[in-house]
Amino acid sequence: MDISSSPNRRAVLRGAAAAALATSLPTGSAVAAPGTPSGPVGSRLTLPSGLQTGDVTSSSAVLWSRASGEGRLHAVLHALDAAGERLPTGGRRRARGAGADGQPISLRGPWATADTDFTARISAEGLPAGTAFETELFFEDEHGRRSEVGAGRFRTAPGKRSDGAQTFVWTADTAGQGYGINPDVGGMFGYETMRTLAPDFLLHAGDTIYADGPIAETLEEPDGAVWRNVVTEEVAKVAETLREFRGRHSYNLLDDNIRAMYAEVPVIATWDDHETTNNWWPGEVLEDDAYTIRDVNTLAARGRRAWQEYQPIADVRALSPGSGFEPERIYRLIERGPDLDVFVLDMRTHKSENTDGLEQQSTSMLGEEQLQWLLKGLRRSQATWKVILADLPLGIVVPDGEGQESIANAENGAPLGRELELARLLSGLKAQKTRNVVFLTGDVHYCAAHHYSPDRAAFTDFDPFWEFVAGPINSGSFGPNEMDGTFGPEVDFQKAGPAMGSPRDGTGQFFGRVEIAPQGESFTVELIDANGDVQYTRTLTPQR
CATH class of the missing domain: 2.60.40.10 (Immunoglobulins)
Structure with a gap:
C-alpha cells in the first residue's frame, strides 16, 4: 500500500507542511523551549507541548x-x-x-x-x-x-470478542545525528505519514530523543546540502542537567507533525541509549570530553526522569509538589484484546558492560526479574499474537569500539555472554509451547526482516520466529550491519539509506505497519519509507 498516490502529491503535501511550519517556527536563532511560564502575570495557560x-x-x-x-x-x-x-x-x-x-x-x-x-x-x-x-x-x-x-x-482495544482488524505502526530514532526540526522539508514529516495511515497505536522502540547529540542551526549533509534546524538553548550541547534532558523532549514536541500524531494516535514507548548517552550501561564512567558529568548513573537517573515525565506511560506514579521522583518499571504488558498482547522490554536498566560478549557465563540484557516476568507473561497470554517490543535487535552485530552494544557477539557459535540470556528465553518459550511470538525493534537506523530458525543455528533449542526492524524516523541513516549466526537468522529483506544520510527526501527513513486480521487470522507486516512507499510485505499465519 502506498499512502501517497504519486511523487507529485507527496511533493505538494510536503511543500504545504514546510510552508506552514516555516511560518510558525523560525530557524537560524534560538527558540525558547517551553519550560517556564511566559507572558504577563495572570495570562491564560497554554499547552506548549500538545x-x-x-x-x-x-x-x-x-x-x-x-x-x-x-x-x-x-x-x-x-x-x-x-x-x-x-x-x-x-x-x-x-x-x-x-x-x-x-x-x-x-x-x-x-x-x-x-x-x-x-x-x-x-x-x-x-x-x-x-x-x-x-x-x-x-x-x-x-x-x-x-x-x-x-x-x-x-x-480502546477490542474486548473479549474481536470482529475487526487492528493496525499499528512502529519506529525508532527521533532527532538523531543533528537532524532536528527542519521547516524547509516540513519538519519531521515521517510522523505525518504514519498519522495518515490512521493506526490504532504507535510503538516507539526507543531513542525517542538524542540527549547526546547537539542540534546546531545548520548541518552539512553527506552530499553537501545544508540542513537547517529549529534550535533551542537546551539542544545546543549534550544533556547533563535535568533541565537539558527535559528540553530534548519539549524540543521534539515543537514539531507540528509529532504533536498531530500524538493527539490522534496513542503511543506505547520504551527507552534505549540515547535518552541518556550513546551505548551506555549502568556503572559506566564516560571518557567523552563533551561531558562535565562523567558518571553515567547520574546522567541515566536524570534522563529516565525526563523520559517518564514526558511519556504517557501507565506505570509512572503521579507526582505532587515536593514529593520527589520515584522511578517506575519501564517493562510492561499492554493488553490489546483477544488478538494481541504487547510486551514492552527495558534492555537498558539491567544491561551488563559492553564487553566482547565472549563470557562463558551469562551476562545481562534483561536481568533475571524481567526475564522471568516475560516468560511468565507469555505463558499466561491468551492472545493469538504476542508482540515483543525490544529496543535492541537480537542477531544484528552492533559494535561499540572493541565491545558489543547488543546481544550478538559476531562469533556465530554456541551462545556466550548476553546470548546465553536470549537462549534461556527462546528455549523457555519452546518448553512452555508459546506460539506466535514476533519481535519488533529499531536502533540500527535501517529496516529489515529476519527469520530465525534452529535449522540454520549453532543453538537449536527454540522454535522459529520473526524479527522486524524499522527506523530511523528522523535521524541519520546507517547500515546494514552484519548478522550473527548463533540463532540462525536469515535476512529476508533489508534496506538502508546512505551513511549519515539526512531525512530530507524520506527514502532512508523507515517505519513498520502491522495489520492483524479479525480473530487474529493473519499478521501482515509492511516496511514503509517516510514518503509512504511500501518497501516490503510479509504475512504470517498463526500456529494454533
Missing part, C-alpha cells in the same frame, strides 16, 4: 499534557459512534468509567508544577472496550481559570 494518549488497553488509557505554568489537569472524554460523531448526552457527569451510554467522562488529574516540568497525566480506567473517544484536555490555574483546550482522539 497532548498525548498512551498505553491504551481494552479498558484504560493514560492522558498526558503539559502546561505553560502551574495548573491542574482535567480531561473530558466523549464517546463516538461509528460515524465519528459524539453520542447523544443528557449532561456531563464525573466518573472513572462509563461513556458508552453517551455521558461524557470528566476526570480531574494532578497539579502540573515545576517538579514535573509542568507535565501531568491522568489514568482513565473502566472504559468500554472497542470504543472511540474524543478527548478534551485543559488545565485550571489556582484561580480556576481554564487554559486553552487540546483536542484529541483514541480508541
